Amino acid sequence: MIPCSRFRILGVIALAAMLISLPAAAAEHTVGPSGAEFSTIKDAVDWAVGGDTIRVMSGTYTDPVRIDKKLTLIGVDSGSGAPVIAPQPAASGIEIHADGCSVQGFTIMGSAGASGIRVSSDSNFIRHNTIQDNGEGITFVSSDKNSIVGNTITGNNRAGITLTASSSNTFDDNTIQDNAIGMTMDAESRSNTVSRNMFFNTQNVVSKSPSSLWSSPATYQYIYLGTTVKSRMGNYWNDYRGKDANGDGIGDIPYPTQTSVAAGEGNDPYSADDFPLMDPVTYYSTVSVDATPASGAAITASPSPVTTRIPVTARPAQTAVQSPLPTQPSTPGTSGSSGIGEGFARILQNIPLTAVVLIAIGLVLAGIGVYLFVFRSSEEVSLPESLAPVTTRAASVLKGAVDKTWGLVTRPAETVADMAEETRASPLPAATDQKNYFPRELESKYTDISFVGRGGIAWVFSAYRKTDGVRVAVKIPISFDEVTGKCFLNEIAAWETLRHQNIVEVSAVNILPVPYVEMEFVPGSLEALEKPLPVWKAVRLITGVTEGLRYAHDHGFIHRDIKPHNILLTDELVPKITDWGMSKVLAADVKKSSVAGFSLSYAAPEQVSPSEFGRTDERTDIYQLGVVFYELVTGSIPFGGESIVEVGNAILRDPPLRPSEYNPEAEAVEKIIIKCLEKDPAQRYQSAEELLAALKGYLDEDDG
Known part of the structure; x- marks a missing residue:
């Protein structure tokens, strides 16, 4: 027969072994x-x-x-x-x-x-x-x-x-x-x-x-200013x-x-x-390790397949950490998970929460029972010193189990039921305006909805489509009156038909259950860039916008409100024209144009005084693009004033200061910008094609 004291020691060892076998x-x-x-x-x-x-x-x-x-x-x-x-x-x-x-x-x-x-x-x-x-x-x-x-x-x-x-x-x-x-x-x-x-x-x-x-x-493959590139990165x-x-x-x-x-x-x-x-670093997107490292940079036509993805953007602070950091594999002599512990942890992950709670309570009660039997009996037991680390570790695990189980048992029922919801963000922003809200009728289509801003006639929201998880932008009319509705539908009638890499693409339009437009989400804008930009970078951005305008003009549309706010930028710095609310069909009667307004600082002379300079056409977009180009390389707009009258008179009468007076490096593109800004439309580039040819001449010279 085994003496009682030995039995108790064996019981302690068994209890310690059971607890240590936990992860x-x-x-x-x-x-x-x-x-x-x-x-x-x-x-x-x-x-x-x-x-x-x-x-x-x-x-x-x-x-x-x-x-x-x-x-x-x-x-x-x-x-x-x-x-x-x-x-x-x-x-x-x-x-x-x-x-x-x-x-x-x-x-x-x-x-x-x-x-x-x-x-x-x-x-x-x-x-x-x-x-x-x-x-x-x-x-x-x-x-x-x-x-x-x-x-x-x-x-x-x-x-x-x-x-x-x-x-x-x-x-x-x-x-x-x-x-x-x-x-x-x-x-x-x-x-x-x-x-x-x-x-x-x-x-x-x-x-x-x-x-x-x-x-x-390593050599990386990435997208920079819309071009796929391979290079090491400093x-x-x-x-x-x-x-x-x-x-x-x-x-x-x-x-x-x-x-x-x-x-x-x-x-x-x-x-x-x-x-x-x-x-x-945020300007270099879709970064991955190149499968065939090269000693220098080489521009390629398209990305090659890669398996290692490396994020490049600095992440904003997260509302909740979803997973622990990776830890080093355990080595002999260090504290680490045993294979048994890891397997047990994987099993626990697949057990329902209620079962975990019941198991934990059972373990705690069993531990308490053994504790009372071993340590509270009339006969005292002295453990060998070699067991001290084992029992200390067992006590640590037992305390954690007791604390966590007690927390689950004593937590209010409604809180336990909502544990899965603890890190979910509110789907709607806090509205400061009664009309600044996302219609509940559309909540079945989208999730993770957040307010982005407002345009001339619509609120803009960021959301994820529930059907495929793709992030999109959703435009909702600010009001649902007849005038706004007509403007909204006219805008989409033009926009929905345009499909080009430099034009924001519309993916869905409907008036039911409420009027809305779904389009690709583009995170940045030309307005947000710090100016002036290096001339070569400004040329590449303006070239992309001109390509989009050429496509639109070829399909019978002019924009008439080109400005930095309406030129969005992808993570790869690809410019995309948005907000076609002022667009009109070139062959249509002027009375059918959707909106009569424009942004004065970027307005062409024919928009300020049509009786003197004629009706708007493709060359209006070229003039406005010239204003944007001027601002990108100088950090200033060409015409300003203290009042609407002063700005209008400057647009109609004053010659612009030459861009090189602000930025000497802008002299290389000064002739292109000044030609875009001619008062008389007949003196400007007559088409987007002509402007692209001039820009290409600069790029060829710069590359040489």
Whole structure:
């Protein structure tokens, strides 16, 4: 017969083994100002064991965080923004002393005498954080093989990123702006890779690193200004002044990065960004690793199949983190999920919530029963010291199970029932105007609806079609009176027939259940671009718009309201003409035109005084495009004034200032712009075809 004391010891071991067999490494803890497992990040870190995940809800946390075990720390916007870590000025926000940690989704600020994040370990992931107003943004000391991706590092009073004796780190797709110095590396920091970041600082880099790479080691395939390109990709530097002769978005001359080379060291082959980006990273879309890397850039006719997708745009802060960061595979001697634990976790994912709750309650009750039997009997038991770590881990898992189960049991019934809805966004924007709403009659067709803005006669919403998940724009008339209805239908009658890559495409039109138009969603506009633009870029954009106008004119339509607001831009910077509300059929009677108004600043003389300059036609669009072209290369419109009368008189009588008086580089296209702006329509380009030929002449000369 086994003695009672031994039986109890075996019972403890069995209980510990059962608990440890649970997916311990996947244990999660929550931190929040209220209703969470912990109220401070520090307490959660102290309680957690290696491999755990800690989710931190919105709020401000003033304790510095020291991570000395492998943890995944995720900030979750639970309704009032990303959680903020703001310790005392002399303390770093987060210190990482363990290998393989992940930090994502935080705003870390206020460590004016220290660092937002200080890293002295290896193989960590720092992603999608905002690190601002510290002494240094991220500091690496004897820290290797870290991955720093998608962070915004701004307003730090010594440097955005500092590396001391730190090597083989990767910095990709970060925005580093308004810091005293963007990035510093000492001579002991080697083989770091810095690519596809955006630098907007007074001094962008101070580097003594002899072997760091300032561009991607791989060749990428991407779309830039509507053209598919293959090239390695460096970084965007706000003080880069090079040119781009072939239009691939890569500067022709390197950007120097090694600004502090010791005397006698000579020129280092790694001392420059050889592939500097002409524009911020967001202008390079549909980025993928090219299957056949090339040493230089080569423009191709169409994208080749690729399997690795790499996002290029910096993501805005998410309202909720949907999945934990990837963690390093567990290795012997480190805390990690066992195969049994991972399999058990997969099984749990397929069990209904009610069953999980019942199982958890059963485990807790069984654990309590064994606890009472083993530890509350009349005979005391002394466990061997070798079992102490096992029982400590068992207690940790048991506490987590009890806390989570108790939370499920005590949560109000309506809250439990709505758990799946916790991260869903409200389908409608908060309306400030009674008419600013999305009709409920259309909610069966669309989801994730958000207000974008208003045009002349319609509200514009972004939405996703429920049938295929494609994002579209939906226009709804501002009012449903007879006059607006006629204008709305006239607009669509013209627009619906136009199919061209430089014209926003209409995909659906109906007057039932309410009048609406569905069209392709285009995220940007020419109006939002910072001006003046480089001349070569302005020419390429104007060329795209002219191609769209040529198509429309060939099909019998003129636009009559060409302006930056009505020229949308895709992520690839392909211009698309929208808002054909003023368009009219060329052969139709003028009385049948849909709208009588126009935008005065971009109006042609014949629109201001038709009795003097005649009726509008294709050349009206060319004049207006000339005004847009002028604005793109100078940052100013050609005719202005203090009143409508002054603006109108300037359009009719005054010659424009030559674009080169604003921007000397604009002299190369000055003749083209001035010819578009001739008062007499007969003196302008007579067709979009003629204007395209002139633009092509500039492009050919520029490429040469």
